[in-house]
Amino acid sequence: MNTILVTGATGTLGAPLVEQLRRTDHPVHTLSRHPGSLQDTAHAVDLRTGHGLHDALTGIHTVVHCATNPTGGDLQAATHLIRAARTAGVTHLVYVSIVGCDRIPLGYYRTKHTVEQALLTCGLGVTVLRTTQFHQLVAALCARAARLPLMPYPDIDVQPVDPAEVALRLARLAQEEPAGRVADLGGPQVESFHDLAATYLQATATPRRPVPLRLPGAVFAAYRSGAHLTPDQAVGRTTFAQFLTRT
Secondary structure (H helix, E strand, O other), X not given: OOOEEXXXXXXXXXXXXXXXXXXOOOOEXXXXXXXXXXXXXXXXOOOXXXXXXXXXXXXXXXXXXXXXXXXXXXXXXXXXXXXXXXXXXXXXXXXXXXXXXXXXXXHHHHHHHHHHHHHHOOOOOXXXXXXXXXXXXXXXXHHHHOOOOEEEEEOOEEOOEOHHHHHHHHHHHHOOOOOEEOOOEEOOOOEEHHHHHHHHHHHHOOOOEEEEEOOOOHHHHHHHOOOOOOHXXXXXXXXXXXXXXXX
């Protein structure tokens, strides 16, 4: 049995991943800024500073790195994690990234790609999984837009995926040997954001008229080109409509 540690263990992806891993025979440790548990396997660590990270990694074989912050700090977190993992003798580091992070010139995406490259060249055993956007992100964008008299939505296609299905893939990868970059994981359908917005309005009984929004610049052009989609890897099963019904 290998001891597995999950960073960002209380987050949208980390929480279902921890649940999946605890169904296996492998001991599971968790790491987050606010662990919400007094168990000695739950570590309170801010990866942006790295304080306490060495102790958290003692005896760990595999790390699944789910912790992320779109507002910044991921590069510092990855630097601290790589250094501490080398010192602690971690043999496998699994990282979850975003489909299109090497093609969409958005700061957060570029950071994800930089972390990918740092991990793949750091000398540790590494597995990198890219996924499409989570259902929760699409729902949050719809919720914010629906507060306005008219509901603006980006005039692009999206392939949202359920984090629980991503967690299932990560749990399997964490129990296997390092594999470098593996096949992407996308949601079950590529849908227009217009249809997703309409689905959200119907599910929440919100009377709004969706209005398409197109923006100038390279970022929106990359989204319009489908750089964030992976239709050949439509592995997920839960649609956005099913997600809304469930939640």
